[in-house]
Amino acid sequence: MSTTRAVFATPDALKAALVEETLAAATAAVAARGRFTLALTGGSAASTLYPALAQAALPWDKVHVFFGDERSVPADHADSNYKLAASCFLSAAPIPAGNVHRMRGEDDPATAAAAYERELLAVTDGTGALDVVHVGMGPDGHICSLFPGHALLRDEVRLVAPITDSPKPPPSRVTLTLQALARARTLCFLVSGAGKADAVRDVILDPACALPAALAARRGAHVRWLLDNDAAKHLK
Numbered sequence: 001m002s003t004t005r006a007v008f009a010t011p012d013a014l015k016a017a018l019v020e021e022t023l024a025a026a027t028a029a030v031a032a033r034g035r036f037t038l039a040l041t042g043g044s045a046a047s048t049l050y051p052a053l054a055q056a057a058l059p060w061d062k063v064h065v066f067f068g069d070e071r072s073v074p075a076d077h078a079d080s081n082y083k084l085a086a087s088c089f090l091s092a093a094p095i096p097a098g099n100v101h102r103m104r105g106e107d108d109p110a111t112a113a114a115a116y117e118r119e120l121l122a123v124t125d126g127t128g129a130l131d132v133v134h135v136g137m138g139p140d141g142h143i144c145s146l147f148p149g150h151a152l153l154r155d156e157v158r159l160v161a162p163i164t165d166s167p168k169p170p171p172s173r174v175t176l177t178l179q180a181l182a183r184a185r186t187l188c189f190l191v192s193g194a195g196k197a198d199a200v201r202d203v204i205l206d207p208a209c210a211l212p213a214a215l216a217a218r219r220g221a222h223v224r225w226l227l228d229n230d231a232a233k234h235l236k
Contacts, residue, residue, distance in 0.1 A: 001220065001221060001222070001223075002221075002222050002223070003217065003220075003222075003223040003224075003225070004223070004224055004225070005204070005224070005225030005226075005227060005232075005235075006224075006225070006226055006227070007227045007228070007229060007232040007235070008226070008227070008228055008229070009228075009229055011048060011192075011228070014049070014190075014192070014226055014228060015048075015049055015052040015053075016052075017226060018049055018052070018053060018190070018226060019052055019053055019055075019056045021188075021224070022038070022053060022056060022058065022132065023056055023057065023058060025131055025132050025185075025186060026038075026058050026059060026062075026063065026131075027059075029131040029185075030059050030062050033125075034062065035062045035063075035064055035123075036058070036059065036062055036063050036064065036131050036132075037064045037066060037123065037124060037130045037131045037132075038063060038064070038065055038066065038130070038131065038132050038133075038134070039065075039066040039067060039068050039130050039132070039133040039134060039176065039184075040065060040066070040067055040068065040081070040085050040089070040134055041068050041134040041135050041136045041144075041190060042067075042068070042069070042081035042084055042085070042136065043084075043136045044136070044192065044193070045134070045136040045190040045191075045192070046081075046084055046085060046088060046089070046136075047084060047088050048192070049190060050085065050088045050089035051088050051089065051092065053089060053093075054088075054089045054090075054092035054093040055092070058093075060093060060094045060095050060096075061094075061096060061099075063093075063095050063099060064099045064100075064101060064123055065085075065090070065095060065099060065100045065101060066101045066120065066123075066130060067081055067082065067085070067101070067102065067103050068081075068133060068134070068135060068143075068144040068175065068176050069081065069103070069144040069145040069173055069174060069175035069176065070082065070102075070103035070104075070105045070112075070173060070174050070175075071105055071170050071172070071173050072105050072106075072109055072112075072170055072172035072173055072174070073105045073106070073170065074105065074106045075102065075105065075106065077105070079170065080105060081103075082102050082103070082105070101116075101119055101120070101123065103116050103160075103174045104116075105173075105174065109162030109163070109164060109172050109173065109174055110162045112162070112174045113158070113160045113161050113162040113174045113175075114160075116160045116174060117158065117159045117160040120159060120160065120180070121159070127183065128159045128179075128180060128183050129183045129184065129185060130180075130183070130184045130185070131184070131185050131186065132184065132185065132186045132188055133176070133180075133181060133184040133186070133187050133188065134188050134190055135181070135187065135188070135189055135190070135213070135216070136189075136190055136191065137189060137191050137196055137199060137200070137203070137213045138196070138199070139195045139196050139198070139199055140199065140211070141199040141202070141203060141209075141211025141212055141213045141214065142168075142211075142212050142213070143181075143189075143212050143213045143216055144175045144176050144181075144212075145163050145166060145173040145174070145175035146175060146177070146178065146212040146216075147166065147167050147168070147212065148210070148211055148212060150163070150165075150167075150212075152175070152177060152178075153178060153212060153215060155177050155178070155179065156179055157179070158177050158179065159176065159177055159179055159180040159183070160174060160175070160176055160177065160180065161174070161175060161177050162174055163175060178212075178215055178216055178219065181216045181219070181220065182216070182219040182220060182221075183221075184220065184221070185221060185222065186220075186221075186222045186223075186224055187216060187217070187220040187221075187222070187223050187224070188223075188224045188225075188226065189213070189217070189223070189224070189225045189226065189227075190226050191225070191226070191227050191228075191231045192227070192228040192230065192231050193228070193230050193231055194230040194231070194233065196231050197230060197231055197232070197233045197234050198234065199211060199213065200227065200231050200232060200234065200235065201234035201235060202214070203217060204217075204225070204235060205235070
């Protein structure tokens with residue numbers, strides 16, 4: 001296990017680092033396995049960073065896109081992570097349609113989760129190991145749709161799970177589990193904003209922190225933090 005972090009003074013510097021690191025990871029993955037698997041985050045990290053990533057010179061025909069979580073809404077709904085990704089990334093990047101693996105938020109959450117786990121295993125030769133997983137982090141330390149104190153944090157079997165009692169609306173969602181995040185070759189946290197500084201401090205500096213982000217970070221094979229100055233203001 002290894003953990004590294006970098007703090008950036010400007011959004012442009014963070015974008016440049018994300019593009020550079022993604023290109024390096026994609027190049028290595030294609031050389032080793034013939035494809036690059038990337039799980040996207042949602043929220044402000046996606047809308048801020050992914051337009052720059054869409055312009056990168058990635059081997060797009062060999063890129064497979066997955067999602068960290070999805071709300072139980074149709075693909076064209078304003079709350080859909082897929083819709084956000086389509087507008088700020090997928091529409092601008094020449095990824096083959098068959099390489100975009102969408103969580104079907106319009107389906108029953110349990111059915112959608114089981115189908116997505118099968119798809120994940122099929123693309124990754126049965127390992128479930130994604131090359132890079134991007135995760136944002138909420139002020140409460142949640143990642144994907146894994147929330148503090150929730151029973152899903154104890155799930156050691158499934159790679160993808162439904163949740164029907166999310167503390168944030170909507171209550172029904174589909175999410176990668178900690179088990180899936182632990183299998184990622186690189187788990188990359190993309191965090192910005194002063195409102196997340198307390199959680200960043202606790203997750204990175206407190207070895208006993210029980211927030212979802214901390215649990216995932218402690219299990220990751222290689223964990224990378226990309227932070228802006230505001231998010232990192234409590235770190236020495």
